[in-house]
């Protein structure tokens with residue numbers, strides 16, 4: 611079996627849980643060295659260790675060389691934390707040529723229609739989702755400019771594309787901002803060997819959306835708006851992420867890839 615990411619070193623933010631963990635695990639399975647970056651350092655360490663031991667077990671079973679996971683504690687909303695994480699990795703000879711800016715929050719119970727959003731909820735959401743993505747991408751670009759380029763992928767959302775986020779003014783605003791940031795960054799560095807793309811998952815059952823998945827009525831309502839008729843799983847987006855991390859996607863930049871069960875085509 612030929613692994614697709616054996617020449618890649620990837621950093622995935624929010625890799626301790628949900629979609630980020632599934633992406634990081636898929637990259638390790640494809641032979642990459644993967645930095646599990648999360649503000650929850652203990653959970654990132656546990657996830658990285660589990661992926662490394664799974665890869666070693668399957669490598670010895672089929673003779674292929676597996677990847678490995680390492681962990682770093684990183685709060686994407688804090689520039690000192692992001693800078694320190696990249697510097698510590700660099701000092702260890704771990705230089706990412708793939709960065710997935712994936713970490714994010716959705717403040718159920720606080721985020722709402724815009725007239726009902728407090729400034730505190732707005733600032734917390736923007737500080738993590740939009741400023742955190744900015745800081746991740748900024749330091750990823752700096753590192754890639756010094757090290758021969760790479761592929762940056764951001765996790766967007768249907769709420770940044772259409773009216774799906776009417777009840778979540780702060781969250782959907784940050785996701786629209788991320789989609790624009792990706793296009794601007796892709797154009798700015800298109801001649802520097804840096805590609806930047808967005809992946810838009812649909813409704814995906816992770817801890818982020820437990821307020822919906824735990825409530826039968828809300829779950830049925832959102833699933834009824836998915837043409838393929840079921841909620842997404844984190845595994846549903848790993849294929850596009852592996853493609854964008856690999857050189858198979860060398861002609862793709864500035865694009866939005868929706869993997870949402872058809873939701874945004876409705």
Ligand SMILES: NC(=O)c1ccc[n+]([C@@H]2O[C@H](COP(=O)([O-])OP(=O)(O)OC[C@H]3O[C@@H](n4cnc5c(N)ncnc54)[C@H](O)[C@@H]3O)[C@@H](O)[C@H]2O)c1
Nearest residue numbers: 624626627628629649685686712713714813814816817818
């Ligand atoms: N679940 C969905 O339905 C869905 C749909 C579309 C897009 N998304 C996006 O996918 C991404 C991942 O979401 P998920 O569903 O896997 O959520 P999740 O809650 O399962 O995981 C989010 C991870 O991000 C980490 N994190 C949060 N704030 C952080 C910070 N400041 N610094 C570093 N790490 C931080 C958390 O510790 C957690 O490990 C988010 O950007 C989310 O907006 C999710």
